[in-house]
Amino acid sequence: MKKNIFVCLSLAALAMGTVSCGDDFLTVEPSTKLGLDGYYVTQARIDEAVTAAYDPMHWYDYFSGWCPLFLVSDAQGDDIYVGGGNEQDQAEIHLASQYKLTSLMNFKGAWTTSYSGINRSNLVIADAEKADLPEDVKKHYIAESKVTRAFYYNQLWKFWGNVPYYDVNLTFPYIAEQKSADEIYRLVTADLKEVLDSKALPMKETAVRSGHATWAFAAMLYADFVMYQKDEAAYPQALAYMKEIINSGQYKLMNEFGAIWEQENEWCDESxxxxxxxxxxxxxDWGDANKPGGTVVPAMIGVDGLSGSPDYVGGWGFCDVSKEVYDIYEETDQRRDGGILCMEKYIADCAARGIVVKYGGRYQNTGLFLRKYIGRIGGNDGATKSGDLNWDNNQRIFVMLKRY
Structure with missing residues (x-):
């Protein structure tokens, strides 16, 4: 017995002796650190990758500048003015509104954000294809990630037109062929049509899974591409998809248009x-603007110098709505005052209740603000960092809006 113990101890000492001089002897790998190879093989772990693929969507309201997607897009039309302090305040948006962006002054953050989302969506597809999962689950993951990838390409396509395209992540030397805008359109709409025809996604998700891609979201993206491209040959197909959403009965109009934009009605029947x-x-926070949390939009487009309001919190005065847009609505159309805050009218209504409301009026002020997203009192409660950057307002991408 003693001899056996001695031999075992000797062997142990010998084993220690063979490694004790190595550089890694005292390096301990944490038990939580796992290599990527063989990691994304279970449904729970692929769910983690799916979550990561959605994360860049949050970055669009800030990435190398305060440039929310809807503000950047609308500023290039005639329904809003950029506003803010002056033309140097978020200069890229002002340049975009005049179609004067340069190679140095552009929305490079949106470029990086979009390709980050594409990269992550491609990873989910590759992992799902290799994972040992039930076929219907695998098809769901692949379809969902094709839709998120289409969303990211939609932003690139609209802002830049001709862009590098790839649906399998690049390897060294990381070069992708630039496709024309028409080629991007054909590739992505073909992807979306394949997803839609497969019926791999539900028409609508459960409340717990709100925020995941659905059949309806894919159909709206398809219609977005088709209408933006002005592809009349595809209009009947897009219309058929829209009718399918309506006829499903899973989405319906709310009684009041203005109610859609309230926090309690996020993911309402119309969304x-x-x-x-x-x-x-x-x-x-300032200096950490891409950390998890809320959105900057309500602060950015809030009424500047606002005081006395029982409903709204002031902000930086961007996104002034044009008077022409406000006046084009009929007075009885609930989309007018449900979506636009007319300060002259609001101040008068408050005065009738004995409440004195005042505001400032910054650059390009029209007295008309985007009511949909301006900050409501209590709308950033619970933020642990900057209240301005952590508003609890979801950005509505697609909602049903047929009402008069």
Missing amino acids: IFEINYYAKGGIR
Whole structure:
């Protein structure tokens, strides 16, 4: 017995002796650190990758500058003015509104954000294809990630037109062929049509899974591409998809248009897709603007110098709505005052209740503000960092809006 113990101890000492001089002897790998190879093989772990693929959607309201997607897009039309302090305040948006962006002054953050989302969506597809999963689950993951990838390409396509395209992640030397805008359109709409025809996604998700891609979201993206391209040959197909959403009975109009934009009505019956933001526990801060949490939009487009309001919190005065847009609505159309805050009217209504409301009026002020997203009192409660950067307002991407 003693001899056996001695031999075992000797062997142990010998084994220690063979490694004790190595550089890694005292290096301990944490038990939580796992290599990528063989990691994304279970449904739970692929769910983690799916979550990561959605994350860049939150970055669009800030990435190398305060440039929310809807503000950048609308500023290039005639329904809003950029506003803010002056033409140097978020200069890229002002340049975009005049179609004067340069190679140095452009929305490079949106470029990086979009390709980050594409990269992550491609990873989910590759992992799902290799994973040992039930076939219907595998098809769901692949279809969902093709839709998120289409969303990211949609932004690139609209802002830049001709862009590098790839549906399998690049390897060294990381070069992708630039496709024309027409080629991007054909490739992505073909992808979306394949997803839609497969019926791999539900028409609508459960409340718990709100924020995941659905059949309806894919159909709206398809219609977005088709209408933007002005592809009349595809209009009947896009219309058929829209009718399928309506006839499903899973989406319906709310009684009041203005109610869609309230926090309690996020993911209401009228909502098809939203980008989720949350204030509670939000840690976005100055210098860390891409941290998890809320959105900057309500602060950015809020009424400047606002005081006395029982409903709204003031902001930086961007996104002034043009008077022509406000006046084009009929007075009885609930989309007018349900979506636009007319300060002259609001101040008068408050005065009738004995409440004195005042505001400032910054650059390009029209007295008309985008009521949909301006900050409501209590709308950033629970933020652990900057209140301005952590508003609890989801950005509505697609909703049903047929009303008069």
